[in-house]
Amino acid sequence: MPSLAGPGFRSVLIVAVAVSALTCTAQTDRIEILGVDKLVYDDSIAPGAQRLVGNARFRHVDAIMTCDSAYIYEDQSVKAFSKVTISQGDTLRITGHQLDYSGKDRRATMHGKGEAPGRELCSQTPTCS
Numbered sequence: 161m162p163s164l165a166g167p168g169f170r171s172v173l174i175v176a177v178a179v180s181a182l183t184c185t186a187q188t189d190r191i192e193i194l195g196v197d198k199l200v201y202d203d204s205i206a207p208g209a210q211r212l213v214g215n216a217r218f219r220h221v222d223a224i225m226t227c228d229s230a231y232i233y234e235d236q237s238v239k240a241f242s243k244v245t246i247s248q249g250d251t252l253r254i255t256g257h258q259l260d261y262s263g264k265d266r267r268a269t270m271h272g273k274g275e276a277p278g279r280e281l282c283s284q285t286p287t288c289s
Contacts, residue, residue, distance in 0.1 A: 191220045191236050191263050208234045216240070220263050223248045227259065236263030244270065252276070 193199070197214030205211065209231040212218070216230045218238070228242035240259040246268060247253050257272025 193218050206231045
């Protein structure tokens with residue numbers, strides 16, 4: 161019978177701990193709904209999406225996003241509409257009318273008079289990425 165204290169057992173234990181750590185990290189990268197007036201799931205309107213209606217507020221990693229309504233899809237992408245704001249700490253605040261966000265890539269594209277006060281990158285442009 162093989163020994164549980166041998167080098168093979170240690171390798172399995174290290175791999176198990178590493179996989180567990182990766183799983184925990186992946187779970188924290190999900191978009192978290194912080195608040196909404198109404199949460200709807202209607203596969204006929206947006207297959208695989210949760211619809212957030214009224215005062216939607218959600219977080220992904222260290223960014224907080226707010227809007228009037230949004231669709232959050234299973235692949236961690238978001239389409240947000242009306243009075244959209246992205247805030248990251250006290251250094252970044254971007255507003256606009258529509259947001260396309262990929263949680264997988266952590267990439268946001270703001271449409272409709274996007275504003276980022278104090279930022280030359282996209283200050284008051286039709287589309288801001």
